[in-house]
Amino acid sequence: MDAGIVGLPNVGKSTLFNALTNAGALAANYPFATIEPNVGIVPIPDPNLERIHKHIKTQKVIPAAMRLVDIAGLVRGASEGAGKGNAFLSNIREVDAIAQVVRCFEKAPGGEDILHVDGSVDPMRDIATINNELLLADLQAVENALPRAERAAKSKEPEAIARYAVLQKIKPVLDEGKPARVIAGEIIDAEQRKAWRGLGLITAKPTMYIANVDESDVNGQGELAQKVRAHAESEGNAFVPVCAKIESELAELDPADKAEMLADYGMDEPALNKLAREAYRLLGLQSFYTAGEKEVRAWTVRQGATAPQAAGVIHTDFERGFIRANIYGVDVLDQYGSEKAIKEAGKMRVEGKDYAMQDGDVCHFLFNV
Numbered sequence: 001m002d003a004g005i006v007g008l009p010n011v012g013k014s015t016l017f018n019a020l021t022n023a024g025a026l027a028a029n030y031p032f033a034t035i036e037p038n039v040g041i042v043p044i045p046d047p048n049l050e051r052i053h054k055h056i057k058t059q060k061v062i063p064a065a066m067r068l069v070d071i072a073g074l075v076r077g078a079s080e081g082a083g084k085g086n087a088f089l090s091n092i093r094e095v096d097a098i099a100q101v102v103r104c105f106e107k108a109p110g111g112e113d114i115l116h117v118d119g120s121v122d123p124m125r126d127i128a129t130i131n132n133e134l135l136l137a138d139l140q141a142v143e144n145a146l147p148r149a150e151r152a153a154k155s156k157e158p159e160a161i162a163r164y165a166v167l168q169k170i171k172p173v174l175d176e177g178k179p180a181r182v183i184a185g186e187i188i189d190a191e192q193r194k195a196w197r198g199l200g201l202i203t204a205k206p207t208m209y210i211a212n213v214d215e216s217d218v219n220g221q222g223e224l225a226q227k228v229r230a231h232a233e234s235e236g237n238a239f240v241p242v243c244a245k246i247e248s249e250l251a252e253l254d255p256a257d258k259a260e261m262l263a264d265y266g267m268d269e270p271a272l273n274k275l276a277r278e279a280y281r282l283l284g285l286q287s288f289y290t291a292g293e294k295e296v297r298a299w300t301v302r303q304g305a306t307a308p309q310a311a312g313v314i315h316t317d318f319e320r321g322f323i324r325a326n327i328y329g330v331d332v333l334d335q336y337g338s339e340k341a342i343k344e345a346g347k348m349r350v351e352g353k354d355y356a357m358q359d360g361d362v363c364h365f366l367f368n369v
Helices: 013-021 046-053 087-090 121-151 159-177 179-185 190-199 223-233 242-248 255-264 271-282 307-314 316-321 330-336 339-344
Strands: 004-008 036-041 060-062 063-072 097-103 208-212 236-244 284-291 295-302 320-330 349-351 361-367
Touching: 004 087, 004 190, 004 316, 013 036, 013 063, 013 271, 046 060, 046 284, 046 295, 046 330, 087 349, 097 121, 097 236, 097 271, 121 159, 121 190, 121 223, 159 179, 159 190, 208 223, 208 271, 223 236, 236 271, 242 255, 242 271, 307 316, 307 320, 307 361, 316 320, 316 361, 320 330, 330 339
Parallel strands: 004 063, 004 097, 060 295, 097 208, 208 236, 284 361
Antiparallel strands: 036 063, 284 295, 320 349, 320 361
8 A cells, every 4th residue: 555745845745754764865955856756665563563473483573564655745836737746646646545744843953944935834825735736636637537438428338427427426526625535425336436446536535644843842732733633633634743853863773772762752652653553544454464483474454354355465376265264363362372372272263255354363364276
């Protein structure tokens, strides 16, 4: 799954990306510093892995991960090609969720001014700028697609009819200045759901607002961050306060120094841990685990996925030849201390093809191809 980091120039977007991916040198302080999208793999912090490893000693512990895409800075007029607008809009259509970085600090940690593309710091104006450009881009795409869809629908093919119907539902919503996702729950017909996904609308994607705060406001209690928090809550979207400067420094430290720095700021963990978990939740994902002699590993699956679908994440042959899954929870492993004891206590569950995976399942899949 992919999440795209977006934001106006000089809001700390690339600093945050580099901290998340520990990518090294930070981008320069000028608009369009990130010309092409950078892609990083971000591990999902997961205490269950250490709980499993405590009882099942293996050579490696491998967390789940998601792809993070740092997308070129957006400016007003991007929907009409301003700045790197066309490249921006093309790249953002390809991600599964949007992480919008919003500047909530006046000056850089060293006290120096960092030029804001609009001349002053106003997070609500910045949010409005980006959201408006995304909406205008979707509206343009829908208006261009409607005539072709209308002609195609005359063929009476279900797929073409569904696409035209969905476009007709979306256009008035965008005309009112609302994101496409407000009607997502109304698209319940199977063919229309397929058409909806195929449109790749930007404003249909789940969104998380990241308030980039200064070092004195790591919990996002300041006035600027609170405005962003209230806006996110009004939309039903996620909010995470992060000081990108602190996180970039933490990413370079060894565990002992990192713990000391966290304590100095009154933080129990890096804010990036919370951000990664929130992005995971935003995408509707959950983890299941496999544990053996070589590795304990977390795998990613959508909430509601069946056991065969989860098996297919590991290998397509596992799904194709699925027979059953032997499953227990991490809490059960903590209670009994080993898989052998779990089996002897009769707590190892045998699940079939209709089983819906639960977050925290530890699995052994049986298959035959």
